[in-house]
Amino acid sequence: MKFTFSKYQIFVIALLAFIQFTVVLDFMILSPLGVQVMNQLKISTTKFGLVVSAYAFSAGISGILAAGFADKFDRKKMLLFFYSGFVLGTALCGIAPNYEFLLFARVVTGIFGGVIASISFAIIADLFPLEVRGRVMGLVMTAFAASQVFGLPIGMYFSNLWGWQSPFWMVAIISGLVGIAAAFYLQPLVSHLSGKTEHNAVKHLVLTAGNSNYLPGFLATMLLATGGYMLMPFGSAFSVHNLGISLEDLPLVYLATGAVSMVAGPRIGKAADKYGKYSVFLVSSLIACGILLYYTAMGISPLSFVISINSALFIMITGRIISANALTSAVPELKDRGAYMAISSSLQQLSGGIASYAAGLIVVQTPSGYIEGYRNLGYVVIVAILITVAIMYKVNEYVLSKQPAPVKSPETELVSET
Known part of the structure; x- marks a missing residue:
């Protein structure tokens, strides 16, 4: 129906x-x-x-x-x-x-x-x-x-x-x-109040946080936010003073990358379902590392090229986020899902805060506005990406171990991931 x-x-x-x-x-x-x-x-x-x-x-x-x-x-x-x-x-x-x-x-x-x-x-x-x-x-x-x-x-x-x-x-x-x-x-939304019990929420939160099976997922979630939180705070200053983009043209850069995310997102999601979440995450991460190596070392560049490389980088970032979230959503048991998501969200915010502050220590803005150390910031983000790739491999192995073994029969020789 x-x-x-x-x-x-x-x-x-x-x-x-x-x-x-x-x-x-x-x-x-x-x-x-x-x-x-x-x-x-x-x-x-x-x-x-x-x-x-x-x-x-x-x-x-x-x-x-x-x-x-x-x-x-x-x-x-x-x-x-x-x-x-x-x-x-x-x-x-x-x-x-x-x-x-x-x-x-x-x-x-x-x-x-x-x-x-x-x-x-x-x-x-x-x-x-x-x-x-x-x-x-x-x-x-x-x-x-x-x-x-x-x-x-x-x-x-x-x-x-x-x-x-x-x-x-x-x-x-x-x-x-x-x-x-x-x-x-x-x-009013009060249907959940009829079955509430005292202390269950806090106790459940503590038990979920202490589950060793969930630790790789929590670690991956924390590191996943590192790149965005480290690069974004100084992205506009880098674009204006290092790449030569005017303040008037800066909104166009954000408009283009946002439009790309709206178009690429659904397609990346379908690719993750078809080819495997970890495969898409791995490919997106490696390509992102290559783009970051080049992008963070760039100098004065045409607006069209800056938009192009920002868009390419954002596609890879979108690919990492979609595939990672799809994969980590399969980590918790059904009874733990709400608490797991709450903990993951908070850990991501906290780790992102640390990353933003650390970024401010790595880069320095000269009196002319030029951002020094942005390439070093790129190196740090690349290392974080590669570590996340290794942790997500463990997450993927755990998720696969939870899936029922396929039945060996002529009708099920080829079993696709569901």
């Missing part, structure tokens, strides 16, 4: 997609603003790296703390509480007059924003049956690509007109309108 979405379910999907769009955009917008923020606030690359990592640190910690009690309240109230805090933190970024205030604002934003995704996915699980949950997740997750295709170029355009604070006001205003819609039209 074909499932038909009700008008209310369509509204919920659109609402959650907009929420994810604003949360992702708020996190991503700071990186391309790096060149302006460092210039206007007169801060070093180390301090800017700490600003970026502050969000990740606070999001990771709050995600772990919230996981234990997330199932004890109406999900609508949880969503509105954390989303309101997120809007407040984003607005504070929009009025930040100095480095210290901006750092505080990013901590506030991370504390609340880091929990929103897990609440959104819990709402999806509550409202939609398993047979359509993949479609719903896919629609909501398009917000990640949409934030880069639409949000980043518009945000960069606003920053060029009205200063680096203006994109945060754009996000805060959109988020406020979305929050009002959620407050008035989202129905």
Whole structure:
């Protein structure tokens, strides 16, 4: 029987997609603003790296703390509480007059924003049956690509007109309108409260974190974020001062790479299902290493070439993320899946925060704006990628060991991965 979405379910999907769009955009917008923020606030690359990592640190910690009690309240109230805090933190970024205030604002934003995704996915699980949950997740997750295709170029355009604070006001205003819609039209979500038991959530979280079978998956998830968190904070400054891209043309670079991700993502997912998740991850990782070796050593380059190599790199990054997430999703047992995902998400945020701060120690911006040490940053990322490849091999072996052995018969001589 074909499932038909009700008008209310369509509204919920659109609402959650907009929420994810604003949360992702708020996190991503700071990186391309790096060149302006460092210039206007007169801060070093180390301090800017700490600003970026502050969000990740606070999001990771709050995600772990919230996981234990997330199932004890109406999900609508949880969503509105954390989303309101997120809007407040984003607005504070929009009025930040100095480095210290901006750092505080990013901590506030991370504390609340880091929990929103897990609440959104819990709402999806509550409202939609398993047979359509993949479609719903896919629609909501398009917000990640949409934030880069639409949000980043518009945000960069606003920053060029009205200063680096203006994109945060754009996000805060959109988020406020979305929050009002959620407050008035989202129905209470309390079905999970009827079967709740005391202390189970925290105990289950601890047991899942201590499961030795899950350790390679946790380690791989942590290292998977290293590349993006290390390269992104200084990507805009590198593009402007090292590659010769103007601030006016910078939004075009982000627009192109975002569009590529929207087109490449579904195709990479099909390739991972057809040829194997680890195979796609391995190929994407090795090609990414080659591109990084060349890209981080580049000098003044034509805009078209910068867009091309950024797009190629982003395709490989997308390939790594999709294939890795598909593979690691098969690691936990069904009873551990929620806790496993919560722990993985928090570890990724925390490791990303460390990576962003470490990047600020590796690179140095000269008085002219030129970024020194970006090639060294590339070497560090490449090493992290290769280590992740080795760990993901272990993850793949464990996942394969969980699969039932194929039956040797004429009808099943060739068994494809399912």
